Amino acid sequence: MQENYNHKDIEKKQQNKWHDTKAFVVDENSPKPKYYCLSMLPYPSGKLHMGHVRNYTIGDVIARFYHLNGYNVLQPFGWDSFGLPAENAAFASHVSPAKWTYQNIDYMRWQLQSLGLAVDWSREFATCSPDYYKHQQWLFIRLYEKGLIYRKNGVVNWDPVDHTVLANEQVIDGKGWRSGAVVIKKEIPMYYFKITAYAEELLQGLDELSGWPEQVKTMQRNWIGKSVGMEVNFPYQDNSDNLVVFTTRVDTLFGVTYVAIAAEHPLAEIALKQKPELADFIASCKKGGVSEAELATQEKKGVFSGLYVKNPINNELIPVWIANYVLMSYGSGAVMAVPAHDERDFEFATLHNLPIKPVVRPGDSELDLPLKAPYTEKGILFNSGQFDGMDFNKAFSAFAEYLKQHNLGQAKTNYRLRDWGLSRQRYWGCPIPIIHCENCGDVPVSDSDLPVALPEDLIPDGSGSPLAKSPEFYTTVCPKCGVNAKRETDTMDTFVDSSWYYMRYTCADNSMQALDERVNYWAPVDQYIGGIEHAILHLLYARFFHKCLRDLGLVNSKEPFINLLTQGMVLADTFYREDAQGKKTWFNPSDVEVVVDEKGRELSATAKADGKAVQIGGQEKMSKSKNNGIDPQMIIEKYGADAARLFMMFTAPPELSLEWSDNGLEGANRFIKRLWRLVYEHVQNGIVKPYTSGDLSAEQKKLRTMLHQTIQKVTHDIAVRRQFNTAIASVMELLNYYSKVSLSDEMGQALSQEILEDVVIMLSPIIPHICEELFRELAPGKELLDQHWLSADLTALDVDEAEIIIQVNGKLRGKIMVAKSLSKEQVEEAAKQNVNVAKFIEGQIIKKTIVVPGKLVNIVV
RNA sequence: GCCGAAGUGGUGGAAUUGGUAGACGCGCCGGACUCAAAAUCCGGUUCUGGCAACAGAGUGAGGGUUCAAGUCCCUCCUUCGGCACCA
Secondary structure, three states: OOOOOOHHHHHHHHHHHHHHOOOOOOOOOOOOOEEEEEEOOOOOOOOOOHHHHHHHHHHHHHHHHHHHOOOEEEOOOEEOOOOHHHHHHHHHHOOOHHHHHHHHHHHHHHHHHOOOOOOOHHHOEEOOOHHHHHHHHHHHHHHHHOOOEEEEEEEEEEEOOOOEEEOHHHEEOOEEOOOOOEOEEEEEEEEEEOHHHHHHHHHHHHOOOOEOOHHHHHHHHHHHOEEEEEEEEEEEOOOOOEEEEEEOOHHHHHHOOEEEEOOOOHHHHHHHHHOHHHHHHHHHHOEOOOOHHHHHHOOOOEEEEEEEEEOOOOOOEEEEEEEOOOOOOOOOOEEEEOHHHOHHHHHHHHHHOOOOOOOEEOOOOOOOOOOOOOOOOOOEEOOOHHHOOOOHHHHHHHHHHHHHHOOOEEEEEEEOOOOEEOEEOOOOOOEOOEEEEOOOEEEEOOHHHOOOOOOOOOOOOOOOOOHHHOHHHHEEEOOOOOOEEEEOOOEEOHHHHOOOHHHHHHHOOOOOOOOOOHHHHHOOEEEEEEEHHHOOHHHHHHHHHHHHHHHOOOOOOOOOEEEEEEEOOEEEEEEEEEOOOOOEEEEOHHHEEEEEOOOOOEEEEEEOOOOOEEEEEEEEEOOOOOOOOOOHHHHHHHHOHHHHHHHHHHHOOOOOOEEOOHHHHHHHHHHHHHHHHHHHHHHHOOOOOOOOOOOOOHHHHHHHHHHHHHHHHHHHHHHHHOOHHHHHHHHHHHHHHHOOOOOOOHHHHHHHHHHHHHHHHHHOOOOHHHHHHHHHHHOOOOOHHHOOOOOOOHHHHOOOEEEEEEEEOOEEEEEEEEEOOOOHHHHHHHHHHOHHHHHHHOOOOOOEEEEEOOOEEEEEO
16 A cells, blocks of 8 residues: 555546446446435536535535445436526627537536546436427427417516617616616517416425425425415496406505506506606606516605596595506506505605505504504404404405405415516527417427527627527428418527426436436436525426426426535635725735734735735635636645545535635645545554454543444434534544554454444545545455445443533533433432532522433532 | 525534534644654643632623523624526
8 A cells, every 4th residue: 555645646546447337327227226316407607616516526425425325326417508608708709609618518527527426427418409408399399288388478678779688687787787778678578387377386395395495495485475365456437447456455455545556557558648747757667677676676656647446345536656666567567555554555655645544453452643654463443334343354254255246356366476487589598499470370390390409600799689680590481381480589598498407317318208217217306406596496497397297297206306405605715906996906815825813813915926915805705706716626636636525525514605715625635644644554554354342442442432423423414414514523533532542452453444444434425536545455355335334333332321511500510420320319419419519509509400311410509 | 675594712613302612624822753844743722810720701782581592582783695587
């Protein structure tokens, strides 16, 4: 065995071996139980970043752990390779999105392979390849036929200068990112998935997802936003039609003092005819982006439309206001306002001097009038005619009954969730397989004509979709009647690509079918790992798609992901200099020298290049804009993949954000070298059979107990808690003690052999390269990947004494070792004998004593 | 604005079911080895007082529940994620 650890040789050697022996290529013909471990597929942005390294290391640790536990583990990999960045890169550097994307994929695949992931690369695919998206188009047509896709108008961000639709992130302060023009809301026809048809099932299904973090389920519940209420009709003044509003607080109907409608509402058009001066306001509502964050933070504005509707309960005339915060695409585009009992309405009414009419009061007191703040609790009705004195539930049914009888409303369950608009006016995406025919309307492309191939040689110019300007693409004939027709030029939202890819991995070699029976062997995914930023959209869309595909008979499970782990971001220090204009130049942490005080606090920093001061900017998410990215490739070159993996797993639990630290990485590397040396020293003394039985010194016995406690802890931390940092810490503790105990005798050598073999197996999911190498030295002729995960020896865990802590009034006053056989009373007595404890209870009256067996005694005086 | 998290020594974090706050690592301090340095190894390291034993304080702020609170409840502050066309 070599004395010194050389990561380059070892890692290359193991990776070649795994590749040559197809160690992680799997199929369905295994007697072992299956385990599908999946990390979210990356966007091929160009280079691997530390967030990827973290994500894929977590997945790999879990995959390797289950492999050792006797599972048939599938860990596939692919690329989410459609999307905006390729178009932006193409626009900037005149390379086609296809070329840019495929180059990125090749480079990143090479980078990933140097991480030593236990991935079945034979199943790899990119979502931008026709082999993938032709099946997606086929699925689209099936869903279209089933009525789960429909077309309607939707609102988008429109850049009036560049004549293009902007993504929300391309709208900055209400202006287009390139043109700087004020963005306007524009209605265009789009296709929608009817996700609301599954709202209830998506909501109910969350209750069964016990392997998902509670916070993610809560976010999804709130996103779906089920509310039980009523649809109430407010008749127009001339009775020509009704204004329909949805409310969960029909009990406040007598308190309605105005209604607010969207600028696009049909009633607003009627108002405009009678009152032309509304045009300016209606136009101003169309300014700005469509994102909810922008709408919710903008100043709330409204004008009186000149029209009135009738309150259905008492025929009172209610003024109709046009407001910028009501959007046509949300609900019915109209809300009833009850300023006395709603925060937003109260604010708006106060601003515009609208009446505030209280109709609900607390059960046990009167309201302070006039109201200084809205009373938003459910209470007892007053000022409400025949409904006076009713509580919320009674009032709700009474109003429902009344409105229904008079044909003025009905009970309704509403969801905040809206249908999923899937059309994108972009080039680099999956073409929507629809043909627009003057005779036949929207006609799906015939299955035999799939894929509708995306031309790969176009280069966007920043003004609208290249496909819409490409007659070679859109000119076609109607599949039904054969006349000249036009292909749809919109492409699909990239969330569609990532909504079913995890199923495609199970049968990626099947070019004839989207999915085959193998999907039911592997799906659902047993463990899914990805960023918390996907908590709602991606994960909800994938759940929706899974249910759709189930209803198409393509898969037989209900949910896509049984267990979910959401990992945190990777942060690093930022450093900058600011010029006179306030423009910041960011310095990469690797180009900066930090000065610390005697306690290690950061005092100041200088650039290595010129030795002059730079500002310390704190920890931020690694990004190009802050120039604080650390290149994983450099780290792997210098320290090896194992050190990078160990650092990532040890420095923080997976869910929390992880702060990059060069020193921390050095620490991880030190541990790896130390592990190597400990095995080297042991092997120099000669390998022996691992300890099974025989007399050990007291210290050795304690060490062996610790080994088996460590096995228990590591197993629990990885299998149940998915908390790798504490698993690693406990192995470090074990090795710290191992180094202190004398093991030079025959039994000691056997114990040393047992410990080192077990440590190498326990750490192998995290640092697989070095562990395989060390295992070969410790157990020649055996393969680590063929070993079974460890189980603790219960006899080693059987200790007969326990440390009891003694508190007086909840404060720690002493510790004693007691035999486990002692009764509660005996333990209590022993506690009182403790010298230090005696000081605190002497002369005091003992009110109460709490004894927690095996743990503590608390004496209350 | 709305929804969801997080906040613990100089620092990353640990404390798993309400029961020893600070495991493990980093940094720093001291020592060994060395001509010297690096590497490595050993010891110390929450703060205050004390030679020490020990005592007091302490988990973003303020209140509360409990024999006992980092952990549960209420109010607030700060930071981060998402908000439907970034992925």
